[in-house]
Amino acid sequence: GIQVEQSPPDLILQEGANSTLRCNFSDSVNNLQWFHQNPWGQLINLFYIPSGTKQNGRLSATTVATERYSLLYISSSQTTDSGVYFCRYAGNNRKLIWGLGTSLAVNP
Amino acid sequence: SQTIHQWPATLVQPVGSPLSLECTVEGTSNPNLYWYRQAAGRGLQLLFYSVGIGQISSEVPQNLSASRPQDRQFILSSKKLLLSDSGFYLCAWIRLRGPGTDTQYFGPGTRLTVL
Structure with a gap:
């Protein structure tokens, strides 16, 4: 079946550092979305990005559909960025497949 | 704007x-x-x-069942809970914006502990 892999699985940063999270998928993409789950469990949509680049404040995302990956950039990280980051993929059949997430801890 | 509610928050x-967990959506009609x-x-x-009232698809065989008695209400149930049912349960809906385009929104979740 289609694989959706996120890396790294865990990441520890000092406040102010930058980071790049990666999501690889094994088939052509129809829909790619990034989520942040905060330490209280709440899942927040970050980007809907099946292709191209988007930016929202300190966060930006890029999906290169032809090479089957998406990247989430976090700049000048803050402690409130801590949590788990998920990518969610859908192919041509629109079945949703979730990555296992990257657990991020930002230390003050 | 659309909002999604879940209760209880913890159980x-x-x-x-x-078990009965409830999810309701406001501000949209006929959501997935x-x-x-x-x-x-x-x-x-x-x-x-x-995808609609009374239409339920199960992804994995398990001790749980779901029902959709109303357009914007989705219920998760069990007759007899198992220890393995513990976890964080999230309800979500999808905004369909056209072929190949949809975004998913999540409720606040229910944290279930089975003892």
């Missing part, structure tokens, strides 16, 4: 007891609704999805 139940379970803070597992 502690003994093994063998019944989903129940997910998340164990140990990682990996969302799709349990059920529904």
